[in-house]
Amino acid sequence: MKRLGNQLFFTGPTMIFFSIALLIPFVYGFYLTLMKMATPVSPMEYAGVENYLRAIRDNKFWDSMWLTIKYVGATIVLVNVTGFALAYLVTSGLRKQNFFRTAFFTPNLIGGLVLGYIWQFIFVRSLPTLGEKLGVELFRLGWLGDANLAFWALVIVTVWQSAGYMMIIFIAGLISIPRDVIEASTIDGANSWQRLTRMTIPLMVPAFVITVFLSLKNAFMVYDLNFALTGGGPYDSTKMVSMHVVQKAFIENNYGVGQAEAIILFVIVAVVTGVQVYYSKKMEVSG
Amino acid sequence: MRKTFVSVLVLLLAAVLVLTACGGTGNTTAESNTNNSTATNNNPSAVAEDEPVTIIIANGKGELTALYEQAAKDFMTENPNITVEVHTGAVGDSLSVLDRLTSSGVVVTLAMVEPNGVLEKYKDFGIDLSGERWVEETNDAIKNAEGTIVGFPFSIEGFGLVYNKQVVENAVGGSFDPFSINTRDKLIALFDQLQASGVQYPVAYQTEGWSVSNHYSSQFLNQAEDPNSIVNQLKAGTFDLASNEVWNGYYDTMDLLASEQYNKYGERPIGQYYDDAHVSVGKGESAILFNGNWAFDSLQAVAGDSFGFIPVPVDNNPDNPLNNKIVAGPTNIYIINKDATPAQQEAAKKYLNWLVYDEVGQDWLVNKAQVISAFKNNPHKVTNPLGAAIAVAIAQGKTMPFSTNYIVPGDWFSILGPEVQQYIDKRKSREDLAQAIQSYYTSN
Numbered sequence: 221m222k223r224l225g226n227q228l229f230f231t232g233p234t235m236i237f238f239s240i241a242l243l244i245p246f247v248y249g250f251y252l253t254l255m256k257m258a259t260p261v262s263p264m265e266y267a268g269v270e271n272y273l274r275a276i277r278d279n280k281f282w283d284s285m286w287l288t289i290k291y292v293g294a295t296i297v298l299v300n301v302t303g304f305a306l307a308y309l310v311t312s313g314l315r316k317q318n319f320f321r322t323a324f325f326t327p328n329l330i331g332g333l334v335l336g337y338i339w340q341f342i343f344v345r346s347l348p349t350l351g352e353k354l355g356v357e358l359f360r361l362g363w364l365g366d367a368n369l370a371f372w373a374l375v376i377v378t379v380w381q382s383a384g385y386m387m388i389i390f391i392a393g394l395i396s397i398p399r400d401v402i403e404a405s406t407i408d409g410a411n412s413w414q415r416l417t418r419m420t421i422p423l424m425v426p427a428f429v430i431t432v433f434l435s436l437k438n439a440f441m442v443y444d445l446n447f448a449l450t451g452g453g454p455y456d457s458t459k460m461v462s463m464h465v466v467q468k469a470f471i472e473n474n475y476g477v478g479q480a481e482a483i484i485l486f487v488i489v490a491v492v493t494g495v496q497v498y499y500s501k502k503m504e505v506s507g
Numbered sequence: 508m509r510k511t512f513v514s515v516l517v518l519l520l521a522a523v524l525v526l527t528a529c530g531g532t533g534n535t536t537a538e539s540n541t542n543n544s545t546a547t548n549n550n551p552s553a554v555a556e557d558e559p560v561t562i563i564i565a566n567g568k569g570e571l572t573a574l575y576e577q578a579a580k581d582f583m584t585e586n587p588n589i590t591v592e593v594h595t596g597a598v599g600d601s602l603s604v605l606d607r608l609t610s611s612g613v614v615v616t617l618a619m620v621e622p623n624g625v626l627e628k629y630k631d632f633g634i635d636l637s638g639e640r641w642v643e644e645t646n647d648a649i650k651n652a653e654g655t656i657v658g659f660p661f662s663i664e665g666f667g668l669v670y671n672k673q674v675v676e677n678a679v680g681g682s683f684d685p686f687s688i689n690t691r692d693k694l695i696a697l698f699d700q701l702q703a704s705g706v707q708y709p710v711a712y713q714t715e716g717w718s719v720s721n722h723y724s725s726q727f728l729n730q731a732e733d734p735n736s737i738v739n740q741l742k743a744g745t746f747d748l749a750s751n752e753v754w755n756g757y758y759d760t761m762d763l764l765a766s767e768q769y770n771k772y773g774e775r776p777i778g779q780y781y782d783d784a785h786v787s788v789g790k791g792e793s794a795i796l797f798n799g800n801w802a803f804d805s806l807q808a809v810a811g812d813s814f815g816f817i818p819v820p821v822d823n824n825p826d827n828p829l830n831n832k833i834v835a836g837p838t839n840i841y842i843i844n845k846d847a848t849p850a851q852q853e854a855a856k857k858y859l860n861w862l863v864y865d866e867v868g869q870d871w872l873v874n875k876a877q878v879i880s881a882f883k884n885n886p887h888k889v890t891n892p893l894g895a896a897i898a899v900a901i902a903q904g905k906t907m908p909f910s911t912n913y914i915v916p917g918d919w920f921s922i923l924g925p926e927v928q929q930y931i932d933k934r935k936s937r938e939d940l941a942q943a944i945q946s947y948y949t950s951n
Contacts, residue, residue: 340779365778365932453716454777454932455925470602471917473628 253480271476272484280456281481284464285488291374291460292439298379299435300428303386308416310387311394321391324384332381336448339377340364343449367457370450374442374458377449382438386431393427394420429500433493440489461485560850561590562616562858565605567839568662569598570804574876581867582858589854605629616847617855619839622912625649625658633657633842634852641863647837647881658840659859660881665816665835665897665906666722666799669806672813674794678704685817685896686905689830691760694820698769701794708771711784711793712764714931716924717916722834723761723797724927724944725910725919726819727754729829734913741948748941753829756821758930758937764797765931777932781805800879800893815896818905829907835897836909837881922947 256267275281306324310317327335343363351359363369397420405419443462446452452459452467459467465485469478566575572595579591594615596604605618620629630651637656642648649658676683678701688694701709728734730753740746748754767773771793772780785805787793795817796802806814820830843855861868863882872878873887879894879901880887889895900906926943929935935943 341782344779344783361775362772362778362780365772365775365780449779451715451779453779453925453928455928455934467921471921473917 249479250483253476253483255476257475267476271480274477275480275484278468278477278481281461281464281468284459284461285485287371287458288440288442288461291371291378291442292436294375295378295382295439296432296435298375299382299386300431302379302383303431304390306383306387307390307394311391321387324387326384327381328385330381332442332444333448335377335381336445339373340449343373364450365454367454370454370458374446374449377445378439378442381445382435386435389427389431389434390424393424397423425500425504429497429504432500433497436493436496437489440485440492558850559588559590560848560854561592562847562851562854563592563608563613564594564855564858565603565608565615565618566593566595567603567619567621569596571595571876572597574871577875578862578868578871581871582861585861585865585867586854586857589857591858614844614846616844616851617841617858618844619661619841621916622649622658622837622840622909623915625840625842626652627915629842632844634845636843636856639856639859641860641882644863644882644884649837649840658837658842660837661839661841661862661878662837663835663879663881663897663901664800664838665833665900665909666797667816667818667833668795669788669798669802669893670795670815670817671788671791671793672815674704674706674791675701678706678794685815686831688817689820689825689827690823691756691763691820692823694760694817695763698763702769706792706794708769708773708792709794710764710769711771711780711787711796712776713780713784713796713798714765714772714777714928715781716928717920718798719761719927719931720919720924721911721914721916722799723757723819724923725914726821726829726834727751727757728910728913729834729907734908734910738913738948741945744945744949746945748944749938753821754941755937757819758940760820761931777928800891800897803891803893814892816893816900832905832907833897833900834909835901835906836912838909838912918947 252264253271254267254269255264256270257264306320310320310324314320330338347359348362350356351361363373401423402415402419405415410418441462442460443466446458446460446463450458452463461481462485465478465481467478468474468481472478564575564579566572575593575595579593583589583591594604594608596602603620605615605620608615618629618632620632625633633651635655635657636642636648636659639656639659641659642656645660647660647663648656649660651657670685672683675697679697688697698709727748728737730751731737737746764770765773765776770776771784771787772778782805784793784796785798785802788796789806797819803814816833818830818833821827822830824830841859843852847855862872863869863884869880869885869887873880873885873889877889877891877894879889879898888898897906923944926935926940930937930940
């Protein structure tokens with residue numbers, strides 16, 4: 221009983237806030253998916269699984285889901301590769317490396333919305349001006365008007381924003397690698413490439429578990445950047461799944477279906493990240 | 508260990524549930540209180556004039572946030588027994604402040620919604636306002652499907668081809684009457700004149716989804732005396748867009764606006780060009796864009812104040828009324844909640860009358876908020892040049908209905924917006940677009 225009191229004392233406040241901010245809205249949100257609301261101000265009626273059926277039959281939902289998966293794939297690879305490269309660079313004894321660490325991390329401190337508008341300006345005004353001056357055909361027309369280029373614009377800005385954050389995690393991983401292991405491999409005649417691929421990266425799996433998990437989750441849930449940079453355009457070609465859900469619920473006033481799609485998205489993300497964490501944990505070198 | 512954890516969780520959940528339940532009962536008591544007061548106030552004569560009452564207003568048009576507070580303060584000084592609580596939705600917020608307040612259990616007294624909302628989304632929300640004095644001062648009171656007046660027109664807005672006066676006058680060499688452009692050929696001639704005067708791209712055509720679909724693509728509805736009749740035919744599947752001359756005419760003009768020859772973004776017409784287009788026209792690098800009176804907020808940031816509206820030409824017949832009028836009509840509509848108490852409803856009506864008849868209210872609406880009043884008795888004129896241009900056009904009878912009020916803006920934006928953009932980008936043919944619009948109407 222005393223233990224229970226202790227636990228309540230220490231975990232209680234967190235649990236209460238967790239419940240208020242996450243658990244209750246989630247349960248209530250799930251409850252809403254079983255209801256039908258004709259208008260936001262009309263009373264709810266029980267509708268069973270109808271909202272889920274309509275969500276599953278919504279082709280545009282699956283289109284945006286597929287697009288999001290492509291985006292997830294592109295950003296996971298690029299964010300982690302860039303983040304790791306930056307971390308490797310700033311721990312390799314470079315002069316002014318602390319300055320670089322701060323510089324690479326800074327973009328992460330800017331919110332997605334602001335970032336989106338800044339980069340919109342770059343893609344719509346700065347790059348075309350540069351392209352015209354320097355005669356670079358690729359930059360001459362705004363990127364946000366072409367379906368493929370707009371997608372890559374999103375990826376580039378995402379990498380720019382989150383690579384610095386992943387870099388910090390990688391730095392922690394790099395520093396924690398025991399020096400003697402690296403020294404021993406050097407004495408055994410491993411060159412620097414071999415040291416990187418055979419020693420450093422296998423020892424850094426715990427860091428990768430975290431960074432892949434974070435970039436996976438962030439990419440699946442992206443909304444602010446999507447909204448501010450491309451607004452889903454041109455003609456919905458960059459509309460990620462979160463944006464589709466928001467539009468379904470709040471612009472087309474389809475609360476039940478939108479909420480059901482959000483739950484489906486949650487299940488997919490939960491399963492994918494769960495599988496990722498489970499399997500990559502197995503790859504960790506047990507120390 | 509695990510067991511205690513679970514028990515803690517259960518305990519906490521129980522505690523939270525009790526707490527929320529308390530909140531719930533708190534609400535219900537409040538509600539039953541108001542119900543009681545409704546019961547006692549049922550007899551209107553029993554309502555004392557100066558009995559204190561609080562009304563809650565949910566506003567749109569987020570750019571006026573500070574001004575709404577000012578209006579509430581001024582109104583409260585004159586009506587000390589009424590307390591006004593103002594909530595305003597932020598610019599660009601997808602969820603309306605009315606929905607948010609309603610779903611958290613607040614009974615909003617007076618709500619600002621879009622005209623279409625009065626007929627569709629909030630069709631069961633409002634009370635009958637046909638007995639109000641202000642009805643005789645306006646032509647723009649909003650009626651519900653049964654023809655009863657339920658909506659108070661807060662503002663008049665309009666759209667058309669916004670032009671930079673300085674640049675255009677420089678090109679034509681002297682004063683310019685925007686209504687002289689009443690055929691498509693005359694518009695082309697103007698573009699050519701502009702190019703000859705050194706403006707490489709006369710048009711900066713911004714192609715946001717809401718602009719090209721909700722605004723531009725609804726204009727063809729004005730070919731009928733009552734735009735609703737075309738909407739009804741579309742719903743019944745008896746209106747063929749592809750063979751309709753006016754519908755095609757508007758897209759012929761759109762092709763011109765988006766063309767590589769005249770449009771700054773012609774080579775890649777879709778993109779995030781809203782800001783850039785307004786900067787270009789504001790600075791005078793381009794001369795014309797398609798937008799409404801609210802464009803002045805963006806134009807003003809970069810340049811002076813000489814802007815006006817050219818009607819969007821649909822064909823080459825100078826006598827066609829569509830070529831000689833700009834689109835303008837009521838856009839932000841106040842409705843009074845039928846679930847509010849009679850005392851609150853009376854106070855809300857008082858607030859509306861204050862906007863129409865009180866000198867301070869009249870001054871606030873037009874001079875401070877720069878809103879074009881829908882009421883004939885308001886002596887003030889807006890100074891914002893695009894607003895002033897609309898006010899003049901209204902006075903001269905050169906306006907036609909705000910066609911966007913006859914469509915469901917949310918649907919058109921998210922379902923048809925991308926279709927129109929694909930048409931502009933030449934990824935879909937005009938037949939595809941006609942098909943998309945028709946099937947939107949027949950499948951819903």
